[in-house]
Amino acid sequence: MSPSIIIALLMGKSPQLQAVSELLARSGIHCSIFEAGRDLIHSVAEVRYDMLLIDDELPDIPAIDVVRAVRGAPARDVPIILLATDSSEDSLVDALDAGADDYVCRPLSSRVLMARIAALRRRVTGERLRQGLVVRAGPYQLNSVGRFATLRDERIALTPKEFDLAMLLFSNVGRVLPSSRIEQTVWRHELAPLSRALAGLVSRLRKTLRIGAENGVTITVVYAHGYRLDVLEEDAAPRLPAAGRRTVVRRFTES
Template identity: 30%
Template sequence: MTEGNASARLLIIDDEEQIRRFLRISLRSQGYQVIEAETAGKGLELAATQTPDLIVLDLGLPDADGKSVLNELRHWSTVPVMILSVRSSESEKVAVLDAGANDYVTKPFGIQEFLARVRALLRLPRATERPDAGIYDDGYLHIDLIKRIVSVMGEEVHLTRKEFAIFKMLVSNPGQVITQTQLLREIWGPTHAGDTHYLRNFIGRIRQKLREDTDEPRYLRTEPGVGYRFLDGRGD
């Protein structure tokens, strides 16, 4: 874990004491500060007064649905939000991701994957502060978003205009799920929001050009029925 993440403050909004205790112990063992709320009202109050670096939000709260908390947050905050819920339907995931959530984890969950997703989301705010913003290089894949250059093992890869637009949207949000609807609306326009077959074909071509193993992709992960995420291979 990076030094910058060691002092990160996480807000957990969940009415289950056992879940909060489990997350509190796990997160504090990694050096994170943890604050907690068991209701939507308390969660919004702490989000406004304690300036958390990341919010872990349950959807089933006693005084309000978590989606209303997310909607309220997005009126005045860009803090990364991870949804943590027993609701596992694709439509539920798509709805909250389209509403502004950055990730969605279904209960029960593995703590190592959860911590990896936390680290990925905590990298998001600092992306624009780095002097090399717009540059990705892990020794195998090199991306310059400003110059629109993509290289694999030093060999430049040609991406079409739409392929690059898709890739840029994913790379600009490492670790974050970008829904199919978001990608289609942004790149093809609102009238194509349901044309998921376009997206599958383009993602497939990008993977080929990156020399991805289709069974175990290194960079472009599919979240079935929901969308895609770019995996940052540079480590923490």
Template identity: 30%
Template sequence: MRIAVLGADMAEANQLCKLLSAVGYTSVAISQSGEFLRRLAKETFDLVLVAWKLPDISAIDLLSRIRQGPLSAVPVMVMSSNEEATQVAAMLGAGADDYVVRPVSLVVLLARVDALLRRAYRVNSLAEGTRAPSTTFEELEFEFDIDARKVVREGEAIALTQKEFYLALLLFRHLNRPVSRAHILEVVWHVTGDGMAMRTADTHVSALRSKLGLRPERGYRLVPLYGYGYMLERLPLPKDLRADARAEDTPAELPVSVDKPD
């Protein structure tokens, strides 16, 4: 999970980034809101930690711009030194999902971050090394066996390569949220800005659409976002139509998922 830490005090922001990195999160410290908004237009962040007092823009204005941007649903936690009811109300009213009052115990801060990510992404713990071996997405028919790198839909295993598995897991964790190509390449292929890797990612997205049946008649839509990346959407679908779609889409035999190089 990628976390942006935005604040005027870079020493504090860097300290928070070291703490988050120590428990498995990828984090980046940013001091200027302008730089953050430029990055937000091209990159994916799973959570934003933002100081209430910023040097170049008010936190309320920044929250407003976040909620109007491509990652409008990204969870935001505000860090403030003021716990007066009026300011707390202002934070939440402006679009913050949670807040912490400084000084705050690092243990408490990590617990609040983890709790907010669980609420936002409907999975157990998302930091590397603390994640659950199996992740089931609520109200969805897909279960991800992380240890075996296997996807199960309604009791049937779906054969995916290792890269396809991690790409699918990333997209489902960001269900109904846009995911940038840069973030996909960083998480799945561990590269940045490589044109060939981007084309490879596009090919894998197309394969997932077919293998997982991510089509409107199955209740999903995996769409490209011009100049940005992709978004997997959950669509409403009547139960009888869903049953018909499953019957048409289920082959007689499904191969067991095995690891193989991409």
């Protein structure tokens, strides 16, 4: 890895994580160390870090709140790995829902941690190369730089996971996307078989973007498979006479 990489390590008062800063230094990575969550939040507003490593046991505020605060800051696209003591599925899902990109349980393996850091940087670099992509479908437009949507020029704010889901669906108009692929894209792993997290996220996205036939775009549940987003032709909207019409799918465009 390049020695120009700067990683912020929010380690609270955990002496075990001192080894992490030493590991990063040996790898040629500059490491800024923080004990309090609020200090890191303030620093993120002023310094552009390449990645944040956040311990889940902090002296001032919950680590989840730090993640949420960072995701609401101007530098909200910084990659985040949560270093956790709790290996339960609920804690993992909560962390990823809050905006963490990865979740590594302690005790930490040096090789595993460095591999996770390298893999996350590769993925983020690829995503940043695609920044500037604008996806259009019907009256909607998704902007990858600001990670927001517009509906007939009305700007709509989206949570990180809402935007990831929207970008995946709007980039695959008319295609059935398996639930497993959506989960890997949005949560970076497949959810438990009985989890309702994906269904809940789809429901929230419909509400946030006001998706429905009245706006020319629908999301359909394909039983036992996944979800499909369709763009309706203008004459398929329900406000017009419905007799004898068919739903026609238009492909999205990029610019």
